[in-house]
Amino acid sequence: MRFTVITPSFNSGRFLETTLRSVIAQRDGTGAFELEHIVVDGGSSDGSLEIIERYRGDLAHVIVEPDNGPAAAINKGLRLAGGDMLAWLNADDCYLPGALARVAEATLRHPDRALYFGRCRIVNEAGAEIRHGITRFKAAFYGCSCRPLIQTINYVSQPAMFFTRRAWLTAGGLREDLTAAFDYEYILRLWRHGGAAAIEAPPLADFRWHSGSISGRAFERQFREEWEAAAADAGRWAPQTLLHALVRHAIVAVYRRMANTGSTRSLV
Secondary structure: OEEEEEEEEOOOHHHHHHHHHHHHOOOOOOOOOEEEEEEEEOOOOOOHHHHHHHOHHHOOEEEEOOOOOHHHHHHHHHHHOOOOEEEEOOOOOEEOOOHHHHHHHHHHHOOOOOEEEEOEEEEOOOOOEEOHHHHHHHHOOHHHOOHHHHHHOOOOOHHHEEEEHHHHHHHOOOOOOOOOOHHHHHHHHHHOOOOEEEEOOOOOEEEEOOOOOHHHHOHHHHHHHHHHHHHHHHOOOOHHHHHHHHHHHHHHHHHHHHHHHOOOOOOO
């Protein structure tokens, strides 16, 4: 099996080296899988390019040119990807040790699935885990994971999701017109082409929450776009779409409270 991991990057120099090293560390030397890492940078001016250059020997492809946001950057990487299993890892997130090996094992148990996902910790800028309650809340849905449920609530954390080349060729690329929920909209499309398999604990990845992240600065738009994606996938008046609307308003209320208090702890 061959993995392709795409890292979209733009002025993420504070965290980029940690991200790159976390991907490199997935190479366990056993030959159980191959790893292709592609970095697509939108023309950073904060020292990111110097960091990328230091690791160029570990990268299959490097693209440095202006783009129209992370979805466009990821699509560029997908068009170059040669892997059987595909993923993207943002330049402020990271994989945990052994993550790709565990995904490879999951594909042996569930060879026909389009999407594979596992637990994902939420960490702060220093890398310390926060919001444990949100992580546990999402993981509680894994045992009953199904398409109507994912249409109702997004419990899949993007840094810990992987999808097959076959599913990508069928589903197509990411929607570049979406700002904050292109990942969830893509999850819904992938789910139509083979379903998904949940990988049990321990976590596969860390999602870094900070004020500059999409979830930190555009959460209201994110959850509006998620609801619109669910409505398009399930039908505007489907029960899961109506439930999604209720869930959306509850989550936004929690996020507003965290934003107003400056809290970095889970309120769930």
